[in-house]
Amino acid sequence: MKNVSKALTIAGSDSGGGAGIQADLKTFQELNVYGMSVLTAVTAQNTLGVQAVYPMTPEAVRRQIDSIAQDMGTDALKTGMLFSAEIIAAVAEKIRQYQWEKVVVDPVMVAKGGETLLEREAVDSLKNDLLPLACLVTPNIPEAEVLTEMSIQTMEDKKAACQKLHRLGPKWVLIKGGHDRGDDQATDILFDGKEFFTFQSKRIPTKNTHGTGCTFSAAITAELAKGAEVPDAVSAAKKFIAAAIENGIKIGKGHGPTNHWAHRLKGDESN
Numbered sequence: 001m002k003n004v005s006k007a008l009t010i011a012g013s014d015s016g017g018g019a020g021i022q023a024d025l026k027t028f029q030e031l032n033v034y035g036m037s038v039l040t041a042v043t044a045q046n047t048l049g050v051q052a053v054y055p056m057t058p059e060a061v062r063r064q065i066d067s068i069a070q071d072m073g074t075d076a077l078k079t080g081m082l083f084s085a086e087i088i089a090a091v092a093e094k095i096r097q098y099q100w101e102k103v104v105v106d107p108v109m110v111a112k113g114g115e116t117l118l119e120r121e122a123v124d125s126l127k128n129d130l131l132p133l134a135c136l137v138t139p140n141i142p143e144a145e146v147l148t149e150m151s152i153q154t155m156e157d158k159k160a161a162c163q164k165l166h167r168l169g170p171k172w173v174l175i176k177g178g179h180d181r182g183d184d185q186a187t188d189i190l191f192d193g194k195e196f197f198t199f200q201s202k203r204i205p206t207k208n209t210h211g212t213g214c215t216f217s218a219a220i221t222a223e224l225a226k227g228a229e230v231p232d233a234v235s236a237a238k239k240f241i242a243a244a245i246e247n248g249i250k251i252g253k254g255h256g257p258t259n260h261w262a263h264r265l266k267g268d269e270s271n
């Protein structure tokens, strides 16, 4: 095989395999992209929640990034769980050093069960150190509310939040609609500082949504690695995540993971 596209995830490990590094690598593989990983933290986690978090040292994060950058390089990268201001500073330093541009920042803050994946005091570092380096930032509604310090209830609020986030420096902002209150559509809004793009799909009634945000941002990153423009990458990733949620895996006692191979299924097949 020639000209294989490469994508890197800088994120935490989910021992349950539904979110984090594991979800990202499964997604890269499904989308025919060679996946590489830099671990920021190990979580003891399953479908019921996060039982423990063990962050890596910032030096360990720097060394992993150097190993990849100085040998294989990457066509695009995403960040997920970064946990602390110190780890964010290490990641930002390396993105600047290697002049990486296709950088997708998924500003992971809390797990579905409410457990902390980003220390409260690290939010300012995320805004000041990392967002200015991002090609795209992909908050869900609660994350966009923390980053903008505004309440997001309506589509107009979502657009105003996009504008506020864009002023922090990312080239593109995508506010996701998984947490939209009382809507039968999952509507994501993309903004490049001038124009709004809307991506909509039917809201699927399921509790098996563990790792949706990770999988979605990994799919966008894979498409960018293959050379897609941002709106096309989001459009392809939206189809990928809709199939993954529709065919979510009934495993464990809590929120089961999305199904990374669902895009290969036809019609009414499910797990």
Ligand SMILES: Nc1ncnc2c1ncn2[C@@H]1O[C@H](COP(=O)(O)OP(=O)(O)O)[C@@H](O)[C@H]1O
Pocket (backbone or CB within 6 Å): 139, 140, 141, 176, 177, 178, 179, 186, 187, 188, 201, 202, 203, 204, 205, 206, 209, 211, 212, 213, 214, 216, 238, 241, 242, 245
């Ligand atoms: N129940 C659902 N049905 C269809 N699409 C969904 C559903 N939940 C989330 N999505 C979509 O999955 C992607 C991830 O969104 P979201 O759940 O908001 O992220 P996060 O996992 O970070 O909270 C978005 O494209 C969103 O619109």
Ligand SMILES: Cc1ncc(COP(=O)(O)OP(=O)(O)O)c(N)n1
Pocket (backbone or CB within 6 Å): 011, 012, 013, 014, 019, 020, 021, 043, 045, 080, 081, 108, 110, 111, 112, 113, 117, 209, 210, 211, 212, 213, 214, 215
């Ligand atoms: C290690 C790790 N990273 C990220 C998350 C959050 O994943 P997300 O896709 O937002 O899914 P839910 O937590 O909402 O299911 C995580 N849980 N673990």
